[in-house]
Amino acid sequence: MIFNSFEFLFLFLPAVLTGFFVFSAARYRIWLLIGASFLFYALSGIEHAIILLLQILWVFVFIRMDSFQGNRVALTFAILFPALSLIYYKYLGFLIASFLPSYAEDGSAGFSLFENIILPAGISFFTFQSVSLAIDRYRGHIREIPKFRELALYISFFPQLVAGPIVRYDQVAEAIHGISAFRIKHQDVIEALSFIIFGLTAKVLIADSLSLYIEPFKGTPGELPALSALYVLFAYSFQIYFDFYGYSLIAIGLGRLFGFHLPDNFLRPYEALNPKEFWRRWHVSLSYWIRDYLYIPLGGRDRHLRNILITFAVCGLWHGADWTFIVWGLYHAALVIGYSQVSRFWDKFPFIVQKAVNFSLVSLGWILFLFNFQEANEFLKSMFGFSVNSVGTPSLESWLFLLLSAGVCFFAHFVRYSRHFSSSVIVSHIYATFLAGLLVAVLLFVDRSQDFIYFRF
């Protein structure tokens, strides 16, 4: 099930909220949310929900061990099943295709067990949460060892189950413990509504519309006029941002309805002045996860160059099982390393120049999310005016929508609007009416809405 669907908005969410606040005795709330989360997930495939349950059970068995803290063997076993399930579902096909190409090409030869593997949505997200919990417990960072139901809710909580943010147990432990006593306040409702509506707007009205505008050009990357290629480059850059940002806002809003304060996952990333800052603003929860559980254990700044390359390659691989994603990760590693070499020079430019250059470099990287290597190569040729047959140019409407998207990206502060309200009564009324209008506009386009791009990860 996805947030941007009538089934979720008109059936699932109202039913869960009603159960949570009206019918469920407070002490059963946690079970209600676990049940709802599993239902939410199982609707996309029962076997996926079983994997999720097994991961929860597996991690729970290990972290409850008295001797777990500081026990490297126990930690290895605790993360073994989550890691293997991630590898099996996400990377096995890629590994076979990369290292045993003869098996991949000849379907009749062996490995039939691994054919037709369907990737459970968001497996990278919940696997990372399971692993972080085990590592935090190993390190002694968890104050109170969670009970099964607490652990189950932490990993399966439906608002952030399939596309994050990747939260640490300590970030939500208080909300989980206090769930029985949670009483929703006026402020919670307003914030939740704002986050959800702005999130749906970002996804349904902006990202999905951009997707439609890009669609005609995606099939012919080598035959685009330079201007069209530039259009695709920037439009996709905004699409992927609003797609994922929208999801994160909805997740935060939904979390608020159940008493969870999920962390911001995007801190206006396209306003970053340089590649290093970009990674402190884009998908923050993943950046910090990789920093804390990979970069620092590898030695951090001690072997900076090597560690940056490894962490970004892993970051790329986390996004998808393909060499394009690894190269994308390495491209960002090169940007970060390159920036650290020229930062004195770079930082002297006016802010607007720094932002524009950084945004362009980041956008260039997204090509690898959109195309395979050959197509990306053709696309780059098109972008620099070397296309063989130039066909198709975006309409004026497409350009205007791109401009609008850029305006929203750089000038609209959804998080600020959601959290800080004007004391002016008139402004409050206008804001409330505006939000209602946005919601109706979103609903009018929900049926053509697509899956979130990050569900694939």
Added chain:
Amino acid sequence: MKLLTFTTALVFLIVCLFIFNGIQLTTSPFKNGNAAQLAIIDELPAADVVKIKINHANISSRVKVGLFGNSRSVQVSSQDIGLENGGFFNFAVPGTSFRQSTIYLEQLSKMGKTPEIALVSFDNFELQYFPSPPHPSAPLRWVYVWKDVFFGVMNAPVADTLKILKRAAIIEWDSLTRLFNYELMMRRLKYASSEHIPAISGTRFLPDGSRLQEEKPSKVIIDANSFADAKPNILLDFMARDMARLSKLDARVIIYESPIHPELAIKLNQQPGVYAAKTRIRFLKACKDYNIECYSAPVLEDGSDLWVDKSHAPGSVLGAYLAQILKHEPAK
């Protein structure tokens, strides 16, 4: 932010959408031959098409022969049935069922516009096609659901009443999602304003209510197990009740079971499906009980074996068969 303002604005906007996001009925494209509107009709949901055709009947004089059904009969033109003098109108609406035809006819009856002869198609019983009607709009639709449920509780098996409720829920869900559908809203606006936009070529609906065949008839490959997986969707008590309602109309009502491809028809006549056989028995009993002129599915061997598919006869073939029926003395 003011929650009360938000809620009020939201309710207001949804009510506006509910009121204005419906099909706007002014004139009838079937009457004035507006090519653009006739073309758009095919892009509208069944409930809208029923409304357009009812509106046409309302502003036109009573026709002699009206054909009711769905995609299995909408292709029959006045030429096909041999009534080119304006005495025929095809009321069929693709996607609907016998249940919709019943309500449709009742509504025409209330307006005094029931055709003198109403030819009502009942999808071949092998198909077991019996979905609930999307027309009329809520809240009147809920009244019909309530009557169905009340009837079911008193007269039908519980399982059938539950099926009726489930089908009503599906209709309500579809109706809700159609309310929030930008594409549909634009199509409806396009329909309402089509007199001011250039006519679209390739008009599908014709002024006699029929629709040009989408696909040209061709040699159909018949699967030996056609319809073998049909589930018992026709709820017999509700079918009989609908037929009883039709028998009360001020018109000569003829119900015919829609033909299927002759090759299949021969096979299934010898060995009909279990549910089809049960339905046929009950159907014929209801015809007798309510004194309705009924015809079981024919084998249209005289026609060409070039069909649209196994259950959609070409308009000319079906039209010729219906013309024959019309010539019959009422056979009860």
